[in-house]
Amino acid sequence: MAKGTVQSLAHQWARKYVENLQVNSQNEVAKDSHNLADCVSKAGREQTVEKLMHSLRSVSAKAWNKTEALLAKEIERHRINPRLINPWEIAADSFGIYDKALAIYTQQATTRRISVEMGLEDSSDELNRKALEVFTEQIAPSQLAALIGDEIGGLQRKYTAKDARVKGFVSMQLHYTSQMLLETLSPVEQVLVGAYFKVIDDHFYMPLQRSYAAAATHDYDSPVLSAVQKLLPDSTKIAKKIAQRTLQLYPGYRSYSGALSDPVVRISSIRDVEMFQVYLWVCALEGDISAIQQELFPLCVMLYPVLGVKWELLRQMLHLLGQEIRSRLTPEQSAKFMPYFQVLWEMFSPDVFAAITEEQQMLAI
Secondary structure, three states: OOHHHHHHHHHHHHHOHHHHHOOOOHHHHHHOHHHHHHHHOHHHHHHHHHHHHHHHHHHHHHHHHHHHHHHHHHHHHOOOOHHHOOHHHHHHHHHHHHHHHHHHHOOEEEEEEHHHHHOOOOOOOHHHHHHHHOEEEEOOHHHHHHHHHHHHHHHHHHHHOOOOOHHHHHHHHHHHHHHHHHOOOOHHHHHHHHHHHHHHHHHHHOOHHHHHHHHOOOOOOOHHHHHHHHHHHHHHHHHHHHHHHHHHHOOOOEEOOEEOOOHHHHHHHHHHHHHHHHHHHHHHHHOOOHHHHHHHHHHHHHHHHHOOOOHHHHHHHHHHHHHHHHHHOOHHHHHHHHHHHHHHHHHOOHHHHHHHHHHHHHHHO
16 A cells, blocks of 8 residues: 555645643633743753653653553453563663654744644634734644654553563553653643653554554555544544543543543543544454453553553543544445454453453452
8 A cells, every 4th residue: 555645644744733632721720821932942842851851751750650550450360470670671762752842842843833733723712712813833743743753652562572471560660650740731831741751652542653554455445444534533522522421321430540521531531432442443454353351451451450441431431432433434344354343342241351351359359
């Protein structure tokens, strides 16, 4: 298949960052347009990065301590070879990703309105309109995906090569590093830098590079490829809809990180629904279920119980996801794509959950 189609998939994914940024950012960006202008200037970005780099080394260590506190028991419980969990290497690799992303954050690019990046251009709110006149020369978060996507893909391959569950430790390290770094910033800085950190988070959680490589093996008229191209632009919309519906069905639900309505949990929920979608794309494009069987499923079995995500909630999410996918595909596309969803549905079935819960209870004795 031509290289252009693969680039198109990557471009479509990058464009969706504007949608994601709208989840919780518009009010903070618009509150103080003068502060926004200062923050997005080259001097302002350099000042932000200097502040973050001053904290990065200690934050990396604290993030690992938090990751280890959460997951240390899972090494024995899930019989993971402890030699595969190298805290110094994981912290160093994490440090390197943030170091590179922050260096890119200070670089100059073509001047454009910040409202385009933050999804404010169509707003009728008076505060948001003030932000329309602010310009920036920073590299857009969507461009960051192209600049460090290969490097993050390399980390994914490195940490899934021998045991996919090791990826869970690295993903939590990145997650906590992002959280702790953002806590040192002003609200406007949090929105701007948080957009960059979300690129890191998404690209490590989701096998995007693998999906692009698999897409390159298909012809232009491939029904599977056309299904992925149809679903990709709506994947964030689908995830938001499912997260909102799940909140309506489980209004009192709380996970390890908080209530489903909490902004941090909501963002993680949306990301997880998108993650399941990308794993489905990979399986359909590769014509093989190994991505779900050998990577996604073991990760969920290890992470979700300690994060307080109940299997019932996950099953409901999958049910809603199946409905959304079916409604968007043609019969021909569904015939090629939905068998992989059916595999996912069966792997995360109640009888499997029961067996997992029973084993976990026995290991805990």
